[in-house]
Amino acid sequence: MTASEQATSQAQRWVLQFCHGYDGPFLDCARQYAVLFKGTPYKVCTVYLTGKPSAEVERGSASDEVIFLDYSSAQVRGLKLGAIRDFRRIAASRDFALCIAHRFKPIYVALLGSSLPVIGVHHAFGDYKRRSRQLFANFFRKRLSLLGVSNAVRDDMRACLPGWPVERIETLYNRIDVEAVQAEQVSREQAREHLGLPQDAWVVGNVGRLHPDKDQATLIRGFALALPQLPAGSLLVVMGSGRLEAQLKELALELGVSESVRFLGQVANGRRYFKAFDVFALTSDHEPFGMVLLEAMAAGVPVICSDCGGGREVVKGSGLLVAFAQPSTLATGLRECAEGLIDTQSSADRLSLCFSDQAARERFWTLGWLSQ
Incomplete structure (x- = not known):
């Protein structure tokens, strides 16, 4: 200098x-x-x-x-x-x-x-x-x-x-820098190809550590309850790794949905592939905020979130809030998503207004x- x-x-x-x-x-x-x-x-x-x-x-x-x-x-x-x-x-x-x-x-x-x-x-x-x-x-x-x-x-x-x-x-x-994140996110077809998912499946996505705080057990139970009423070939896809992986896989097996639940492990730059999902579900216990919700909203994906912690502040009025640790209410929410009852335009508006x-x-x- x-x-x-x-x-x-x-x-x-x-x-x-x-x-x-x-x-x-x-x-x-x-x-x-x-x-x-x-x-x-x-x-x-x-x-x-x-x-x-x-x-x-x-x-x-x-x-x-x-x-x-x-x-x-x-x-x-x-x-x-x-x-x-x-x-x-x-x-x-x-x-x-x-x-x-x-x-x-x-x-x-x-x-x-x-x-x-x-x-x-x-x-x-x-x-x-x-x-x-x-x-x-x-x-x-x-x-x-x-x-x-x-x-x-x-x-x-x-x-x-x-x-x-x-x-x-x-x-x-x-x-988030909304425009930068959206520019990063690849198309639905490219995302599914990268993640090894069928192009015609209806896909529920979740991203997070496999840890008790994230409560993927409720997510699997709710998905299992909803599956008979979801489109044929529906999948639950979980991105992330952690100490509960074996336990969660065992739960999916016990509930008879192991063929419909995919554990992808840690995916580099995972938010690039959020358009692979038809709905994003976060079932965390007292999430302080939930950045993945913003990334899903940026991808134009409907979001479901447990009604606790900071997540409710992100989703309220622009997605679907469900009672924490209640698989039956989550199952109802997934069915509503499959029927197209969640409006993603309100998510886009809220993203720009509050989280840009x-x-x-x-x-x-x-x-x-x-x-x-």
């Missing part, structure tokens, strides 16, 4: 985004928050606490600068003194207006390693149930504000931090936590 460029950089106001890592959905989380500042006077520097340097991650971060601290998970246990020193050095390197930190560990490092205002973004339930975390948040409450990815996560934090003003714990929904980058940008600036 030349002396002139350095002077310009130092005069420029910046936002420091601090992420634990970029695995799974968290690279797109970094992108989501970086683009909030598109068209504003601010530049964004994104720092990853863990993870090797990667040109692909740099491009996906949508940031003006990306820094990889390259710590291992073991190195950031306990007091994280090395990470705090590194963060302090970065925070002092230019004129940062604030820090946006994702998940508790980066919030902890950012507050101890700088005097910046910190916006802590939480993607899960229960982050402040521990008394030690409540004490920590209360100690730094003058310069800490909190965002939940859904009203359900927000309300969970408010319940754990009852002394906080409600306007300091708010919601900013997860979102533009909608999030407008919502963020109304919070008044950083004035333009």
